[in-house]
């Protein structure tokens with residue numbers, strides 16, 4: 001079974017655009033879980049342009065499913081995650097000014113840093129995941145870092161799939177097979193959508209969780225968020 005974790009960054013973007021509290025992030029998170037989603041993901045960025053650090057704290061009381069916090073483990077982020085203690089932290093090596101996440105970890109170059117950070121989260125009973133590309137050497141190094149899971153960075157798959165290149169799934173399948181052999185749990189995310197999620201799920205063995213935000217919220221403008229959550233759940237069966 002693959003869990004659907006809904007990334008609510010875009011709800012916070014909409015709220016922040018007017019400075020008030022519409023839409024109410026906490027109500028939306030609560031409703032999304034009522035509609036059947038098995039997790040809530042947030043990615044507080046250092047400039048707090050969508051999710052604010054206080055949102056991460058407030059959501060702790062609202063998320064009754066899996067709570068996943070993503071981000072680059074700079075000091076302020078580490079302190080926040082250690083305070084909030086979500087189910088899972090996903091480490092993403094994005095620059096402060098990145099528009100969105102645009103690369104996975106070089107788990108070889110950053111091995112000792114990752115080991116140290118992962119240990120600290122795990123000592124606090126927070127499951128760890130590393131955002132990563134499909135390079136098999138990097139997957140091997142991820143296993144050596146001690147992380148519980150990896151999150152496959154799916155932007156390349158999504159853009160190739162849109163062009164009709166279904167072969168683009170192969171490195172993801174190979175990476176998932178190796179990761180599973182090495183004892184790693186497998187998550188995936190970035191640009192997954194109603195169009196590509198079934199094909200992705202069908203080709204990735206042992207896919208534990210997908211986190212989906214941008215497309216899901218855009219699709220909800222036309223189809224309604226309850227309906228869209230259920231369409232994803234159906235495709236992930």
Ligand SMILES: CC(=O)[C@@H](O)[C@H](O)COP(=O)(O)O
Nearest residue numbers: 009043070092100101189190
């Ligand atoms: C880690 C990842 O894949 C991203 O999709 C990210 O969580 C989205 O962040 P933004 O909403 O800031 O683009």
Ligand SMILES: NCC(=O)COP(=O)(O)O
Nearest residue numbers: 007189190191211213214
């Ligand atoms: N980890 C990926 C995520 O949370 C959502 O990514 P996207 O669907 O907004 O591209």
